[in-house]
Every structure is written in structure tokens, then in C-alpha cells.
Amino acid sequence: MANIYLLRHGKVDGPAALYGHTNVTVTPQENQLIVEKLGQYLQDKNIQIEQVISSPLIRCLLLSEQIAADQNIGQIKQDTALKEMNFGRFDGTPFDDVHQDKDIWSQLEKFWQNPVQHSLPEAELLTGFSYRVVQAWQNILSQVNNDQGDILVVSHGGVIRMILAHLLNIDFRNPNWYTQLAIGYASLTHIKLTESGARVKHIGKPLVEDSDRVYLQSGLKADHKESA
Amino acid sequence: MANIYLLRHGKVDGPAALYGHTNVTVTPQENQLIVEKLGQYLQDKNIQIEQVISSPLIRCLLLSEQIAADQNIGQIKQDTALKEMNFGRFDGTPFDDVHQDKDIWSQLEKFWQNPVQHSLPEAELLTGFSYRVVQAWQNILSQVNNDQGDILVVSHGGVIRMILAHLLNIDFRNPNWYTQLAIGYASLTHIKLTESGARVKHIGKPLVEDSDRVYLQSGLKADHKESA
Numbered sequence: 001m002a003n004i005y006l007l008r009h010g011k012v013d014g015p016a017a018l019y020g021h022t023n024v025t026v027t028p029q030e031n032q033l034i035v036e037k038l039g040q041y042l043q044d045k046n047i048q049i050e051q052v053i054s055s056p057l058i059r060c061l062l063l064s065e066q067i068a069a070d071q072n073i074g075q076i077k078q079d080t081a082l083k084e085m086n087f088g089r090f091d092g093t094p095f096d097d098v099h100q101d102k103d104i105w106s107q108l109e110k111f112w113q114n115p116v117q118h119s120l121p122e123a124e125l126l127t128g129f130s131y132r133v134v135q136a137w138q139n140i141l142s143q144v145n146n147d148q149g150d151i152l153v154v155s156h157g158g159v160i161r162m163i164l165a166h167l168l169n170i171d172f173r174n175p176n177w178y179t180q181l182a183i184g185y186a187s188l189t190h191i192k193l194t195e196s197g198a199r200v201k202h203i204g205k206p207l208v209e210d211s212d213r214v215y216l217q218s219g220l221k222a223d224h225k226e227s228a
Numbered sequence: 229m230a231n232i233y234l235l236r237h238g239k240v241d242g243p244a245a246l247y248g249h250t251n252v253t254v255t256p257q258e259n260q261l262i263v264e265k266l267g268q269y270l271q272d273k274n275i276q277i278e279q280v281i282s283s284p285l286i287r288c289l290l291l292s293e294q295i296a297a298d299q300n301i302g303q304i305k306q307d308t309a310l311k312e313m314n315f316g317r318f319d320g321t322p323f324d325d326v327h328q329d330k331d332i333w334s335q336l337e338k339f340w341q342n343p344v345q346h347s348l349p350e351a352e353l354l355t356g357f358s359y360r361v362v363q364a365w366q367n368i369l370s371q372v373n374n375d376q377g378d379i380l381v382v383s384h385g386g387v388i389r390m391i392l393a394h395l396l397n398i399d400f401r402n403p404n405w406y407t408q409l410a411i412g413y414a415s416l417t418h419i420k421l422t423e424s425g426a427r428v429k430h431i432g433k434p435l436v437e438d439s440d441r442v443y444l445q446s447g448l449k450a451d452h453k454e455s456a
Contacts (some may be wrong), residue, residue: 202415
């Protein structure tokens, strides 16, 4: 039976912000480190990746291309439905630019605490985000060829969390699913397809350590993994 | 802030069965391998374990003792509330002894598919199990001393899954939480205590590979990780 590995992109190389649809880069060094750690992991476990499916956002796409080159995979597939949630007006705005604006900061804080109850201005709704991610997941499943190797999906924290909610039949409106579950940068989540459906083997296994947390100047903790 | 690591015991050395309160051993070789892999992991990440809290069942307790010796921890604490669920009349009965009894087998299969809807004869109810595990978790939290090192809890698949359901506010009656989420043998789940509560950093990270699955002679797949 096939396996699907969900890899979150590496730590982003930009000011702390809520990065959704906004492009932000990951340093080539970070990407290279992830490629090496992933290569080691695949080798140790004798895993043959047959396909790479990627979010088209640059923090995923460049990594996907490097992985494909490293693993001798001819072509990667891009799926726009694997993009991170669109956070609307504040998407990509550095926290340092807004954290003194109590109104904006309060909106962001409420969103973090409960993204369904407190949607952001001009942002994608969580319901719509869930719908498109589940569609993306169905598309991935349709690519599975059990005679061939496994699939690597390179995507975002929100997307991986939404796929997991779908597989485990967890209500994606549950705030704790966002606030209390980390999907770290450069972490790997393993899903095995079995006769009784998709089985989650591990969640958020870090490939690269200590690359998942940034702190704001204000002292407030911003957790990129929640938002990018 | 303190970290709590939940370690599931290793692959059991007994016939495939639903092991709950029944004692079953793990080979000394398997335990030794886990001790080594865990030691490596702790060293790589510079983690200092201050306390080991263990289920008193032998498949956890012997491992805990070996870890304590390896990590120079004076004494381990046992908590009976960290025992696996009591599966009642069929607890510890080898599947090979009953799989030809269609009635018993059907009860077991229904239980696997939906443990709330189909409780087993003389077994602990999932509600009561949840209650005692949450109590055990509260006891663990009360042991946390932020000035000191981290805590290792050695316990069972069902217990770890129940702690996670509690932390993530997931309905423990959700059958998919049991059927679709693996907590592999010798896997490590990392919980970081932060100001905003317990944050799950990774789930089911395997320390020892390929030790989590057994197959029945009948060809039916029995997954110890669901039951022990």
C-alpha cells in the first residue's frame, strides 16, 4: 500500500508575520538542510518517493524542486489548492508594523485563539479553506498508484492540519486543533493508505530541529507554525 | 517551561491479542534498543529527564527501570491510573484462540471499529477510562517543577491517545481517533508546557522502526498499537 508524506516548508526568512497566500522565502541553506535530512530519512527507511506534489508558493516550491533534483524525480506537480489559507488584509504584514495598533493586534489575537469565531478582514473563511484542502487531498489520492512508490506533498501548516482533521474526522472548527497542535517547520507527517482507509502514522516529526519558533520584539510570542 | 515526553512501550513479546490490564512482556533486547535510541535522542536534543513516571504494567515498568538506570534517575514513580484500558473478559486472550469463534470475533471487530458503541464484556467503559487518564494527567502536571528538567511518562497506546484527546479537546468517542491514528510501539509524543497551556509538538515519532505491526495467521491484521 502507498504512503503519503506531508512535509511542511522550512522556517521562513522574513519578519514575523501571518503568512498565508503572501510569498516569503526560505533561505537556500535551510532548504538544503531539509533536503539532506529528508534524503537521510528516506534512505534509512528505504522509502522511494515517486511523485512530489507542491504548493506553488515559493517557500514550498523551491524546496520541492530541490528535493526532486536530489531524489531524481523528473517533474513536480503544483496544486494551487495546497496553498496556505489566505489571511486577507493582514496577510504578510509584519507583526512589528502593527503590534502597537491595539485594534489590529486584538483582531490577530482573537483569530489565533479561535479562527472560526474571529475571521480576519478580507480573509478566506475556514470553511472554504477546509473545502479546498479536502479537494486537494482527494486529488492527491487520485494520483496514488499502488504499484509505484510513495508520494511527498510539500505544503503548509494550516493545510497539513486540515488534512489531518479530515482523516481523523475532527471538527476543524475546534480552536484547540490550531492553538495546541504544532505542525513544526520542516516536519514530516506520515499517512499510510490501508484497506481501511488512510492511517496517520506520525504527526509533525521534526526533520530539522529548533527551526520552528520566532519571538517578537514586543515579547509576544509569534508562532509561525500557526500561520505559514 | 517544562516538557513532557510520552513514550509507548515496545513491541510486546506475546501472541497477538488485545492486551489491556493483562501483563505481557517485551523482550530485553527490544527494551535495550529503546533505551539506546531514547538515550541518543535525548543527547542529540540536549534534554535532561528529571523524572520517570510509569504504568505499573510490566511492559512499561521494566523499560522505565532500564531508562532510569541509563539516565541516572534515582527512582521512578508508578501510577496505576496510567495502565492501559481494561478490556474485560477478552483481555489478553490470543486472537488465534478465538478468531474461529465468529461471535467473539465479531464483538472484537465491532469494538475496534467503534469502541464507544460496542463495549466489550466486563471491560472498562471508555468514559471511565478517559476519566482516570485525565486524572493521571493532572497528577503528572502537579509533578512539574519548571526549575528542573523534563518528565518522561512510559505508558500505553490507549493512554497516550486519551491524553492527546484531552489536550486537543477532541471528543474521545470519535471512532477515527482509535482506528485512524497510530501511536506506534516505542514512539515518542512530545508535549511542551507553555503559558497558553500544553502544546503538542509531535505525535507518535518512532524511536525504533518496524516494530509496530503484527499479522495474524488468519490473515486478518491485528494492530497491537490499537490495543496495548
